[in-house]
Amino acid sequence: MANSDAATPRERYRAQVRTEIKEHAWQQIATAGASALSLNAIAKQMGVSGPALYRYFAGRDELITELVRDAYRSLADTLRAAAAEGADLVGLAHALRGWALADPHRYFLVYGTPVPGYHAPDDTTAISAEIMATLLDACVPLTTEAPGVHVAPLAAHLEQHRGWAGDHPAPPAALHLAMSFWTRMHGVLSLELAGHFTGMRFDPARLFEAELDDLLAPRNP
Structure with missing residues (x-):
């Protein structure tokens, strides 16, 4: 992906949302452990639908991989x-x-x-x-x-x-x-x-x- 200076507004927005998702994921891990990580729960916390979140991470394993x-x-x-x-x-x-x-x-x-x-x-x-x-x-x-x-x-x-x-x-x-x-x-x-x-x-x-x-x-x- 291009650096932040060259990124398009859409790319910057996508990066921001992914960062927010990861922040919520860390909060979940701190509360219940990585095995309980749930994209649907994160979507609820962010006030969006589950399918909307899957545009940024294909599933739990992809999100965990990013955190790892x-x-x-x-x-x-x-x-x-x-x-x-x-x-x-x-x-x-x-x-x-x-x-x-x-x-x-x-x-x-x-x-x-x-x-x-x-x-x-x-x-x-x-x-x-x-x-x-x-x-x-x-x-x-x-x-x-x-x-x-x-x-x-x-x-x-x-x-x-x-x-x-x-x-x-x-x-x-x-x-x-x-x-x-x-x-x-x-x-x-x-x-x-x-x-x-x-x-x-x-x-x-x-x-x-x-x-x-x-x-x-x-x-x-």
Whole structure:
């Protein structure tokens, strides 16, 4: 689609309506979860007929896909911007946490329980690969692999199963670090955002920091 300056009034109007639909969709997700998302309910909230709304999104899955794309793109842009400003892996961890805390419903749409009956399209996988590439760029300088040094079993396994890393040339130790970072940081964030630490009377930010410190402590690859 043309940029906003070159867009026709009709195109601008269509973009505005789609944005409004997505705003109502996020409100629904916050209230009842993504599995309960309903275009007919959104149409009622907007004061239009259901068929009128289907001119903008063909169905629930297309709307969810748009929200998933927006969420992945938002995180990819957040991490890339942090990296461009000089953030190392610690800085990226804080950027990830800040992004997640800013909008937990957006976080859970892409990293929470899958929506029943919905399958994300391939282009969302491409955006998630951008996110991983940014992390791998930050992991490579933190790992060294000298010839003949023993490679940990997981690192060796990831080297043989590196499709998730795309065409990034990261060595096995960097793959290991990136995967450990992703699973451990998301583990803490998912529990925190889901409220599982509520009532435990400790600061989840300190746990996040401790996990990060432990992850980056000197160790064999």
